Amino acid sequence: MKFFTGFLLSMVFLALASCDSGDDAGVPDKGYRYFPLAVGHYQIYDIVEITYTLRDPDTARYELRVETPDSFLNADGDSTYVVYRSKRLPGEVAWTYLDTWSARRTPEELVVQEENIPYVKLRFPPYNGQVWNGNAYNTGERDDYQLDSLGQGQTRGAQHFDDCLTVLQHDNEDFIVFLDQRKEVYAADIGLVYKETTQLSYCTQPGCLAQQLVEQGVIYKQWLKEYGKAE
Template identity: 40%
Template sequence: MNRTFSLLLVVLLMIFWACDTDTIEPDEERLGTTFFPLSVGSYSIYEVENIDYKITGEVITSHFQRKVAVVDSFENQAGTISYIVHYSQRDTEADPWEFSTAWTARKDGNQVVLIEDNIPYIKISFPIETGKTWNGNALNSLDSIEYKMDSLYSEYITPAQDTIENTLTVIQENDEDFVVDLNRKYEIYGLNIGLVYKEDVFLQFCTDTDCLGQQQIEVGHEYRQYLTVYGSE
């Protein structure tokens, strides 16, 4: 009896030890973290159009390419991994890439944090859900701003007519007054790809009596960026 009891106790302890040491990995696709993949060596290349409207009436339009590359990673004090992201720019494919700036990105449990010019922004909140909102400036000292998740798992066709099957859209600004100003800012992310499109439009219109409601631009900018190539080096 004692021997049988001892064997049973050993078996129970082994089962307990196995259950205690096994960890259940989170379902990355269900959470939506695969909409913002991070791995050293990955890169994306974008076509960019930028239009600046000056108060003098001058309109400056520029076209260029931007490369976003994850070049390194390091462990934070909290145990999470931060990734160093290099941004480079060139006018055309025939030109060499010129380094412009470096930011860092990390996934902190239920959110993606991108630190741009030392300012952390919460780009995506997990788990993903249509209509979900969060404060994109919760980790910085800027005014609170409501980000909203939209168009989950929607098909997106790029300006180059490439089709990306599964995307989600994060609306960061959506104030379309069309009388005084227009403020529209959003980003589209592709499943297992990351950022595929970015738009940032801010226009102030003339509000004088003779031009009110005519959407005559006085000052502002239009920035559009769409993915052309992505991969891993």
């Protein structure tokens, strides 16, 4: 009888252990994989940037390297990751340093500090139709970001990504005064794979109103071409 009781307890223990195997067992997917953060990771992008002024538009083409060389703990226990950005023109070998950004992921959101301005890039867990204020931690006006699609495959540039998340940051469709269209695409286990920004101010004088004559602005497109982990 004692042998049977011991055997039964052992089987119960094994059953419970098997149900609890793995760090993420039974835990819903939070969507962190769409912006993985790890020291040593890097991405290289192709950039096309068209700048409009009162003169003819100026088109720049270059490569952008984004790398994460370090991280540090915050007072709340979360980690902030240091992000170095550098660029090079077509045909160049050496990279020229641009600036330093940072990224911080909490259980609820991803905050990226761009030129000392924090933006809430993602909210966790993501779901279709999700809306949040991208300017929640800066002094800008409320700017509602919307999760437009989740888990869909996309082809960007020369690469295809099976599982992507698309965020529409703004889409006012104003072709008379100021056009503001911004979106970012993130791929699972990779991070940002595509970014597009169109911000154009049109002439509003009586002689050119509604003619879509651009006075100033920018069209910016960023495609991922390479990614990995530095050795």
